């Protein structure tokens with residue numbers, strides 16, 4: 251009988267033990283990541299239920315439609331708000347903008363409002379990709395008009411895959427380096443110009459703080475926490491240097507003076523801001539000019 255050489259035997263044992271320890275460590279880290287990130291997502295208190303009356307008149311439905319166009323719901327949730335796969339990669343996972351025509355039939359207005367203004371989904375867990383920081387200042391009447399408009403649309407049955415959060419994002423959340431949407435909401439400043447004597451400035455602030463602050467920083471000052479390093483969209487105080495005509499052209503065509511293509515800005519202007527009324531563009535210009543002038547004083 252030839253015995254197995256002891257050295258080889260020892261090597262095999264060490265290799266197997268290392269492999270087992272490695273596997274165990276991977277399982278433990280994954281389990282820890284999962285448990286910690288789930289605790290984060292489930293850890294936000296539900297807001298007071300939304301109780302505003304849902305209108306049914308034609309004017310409110312038209313307001314709701316314009317909100318859906320100008321605030322980008324249609325841009326992300328699809329032409330008929332039928333829901334869309336927004337991205338699918340290892341890092342973030344599979345991001346699916348919900349089917350809103352189905353959502354408003356399956357859930358009461360309070361569940362809709364909770365997602366829109368508080369970043370908490372129908373299952374009570376925090377959302378990760380829905381830009382609620384952009385909508386948290388929407389007024390009750392506008393939230394109700396949006397809900398009413400979406401309710402009035404035909405319910406579209408789209409086969410959408412299950413969304414999931416990627417492990418790298420969960421790992422960042424578990425270590426406290428990233429967070430779900432509700433964690434960012436306390437950083438959105440309150441409206442600060444609502445006592446201004448010019449009503450156009452007051453209306454313009456409301457428009458800007460429920461649209462432009464998706465990308466130009468929560469308070470419009472070019473400090474977007476989600477922008478790539480060095481690539482943050484500018485402080486909107488820049489608009490003080492824009493004449494009215496140039497600003498109207500930017501909102502309608504996405505082109506600044508000189509005609510440069512602004513990439514994302516050009517797309518969002520054509521998709522959303524081209525739907526502002528002439529009065530809304532005037533209001534935005536009045537507010538952003540006042541804000542810019544105040545910033546340089």
Ligand code: HEC
Pocket residue numbers: 317318321322323324325326327336345346347348350353361362365366370371372373377378379380381385396413
């Ligand atoms: C930048 C893209 C984007 C925009 C703009 C956007 N959404 Fe969403 N929304 C999402 C994504 C993605 C989800 C899926 C949840 C997630 O991944 O955060 C979502 C989820 C939702 C949900 C369902 C949450 C749930 O699970 O219960 C509602 C309701 C909703 N959005 C309403 C709106 C409305 C109304 C607007 C316009 C005022 C809007 N969204 C604009 C991307 C967007």
Ligand code: HEC
Pocket residue numbers: 458461462463464465466482483484486488489500506507511512513514515518523534
């Ligand atoms: C979806 C993201 C997004 C939203 C929403 C958005 N912007 Fe922008 N905006 C950008 C980006 C990105 C740039 C920088 C583009 C560049 O310089 O290449 C930009 C640039 C600008 C500029 C500077 C143009 C110049 O002269 O260089 C102005 C002014 C501007 N945006 C106004 C607005 C206003 C007003 C709103 C709201 C009505 C708004 N933006 C909403 C992404 C956005």
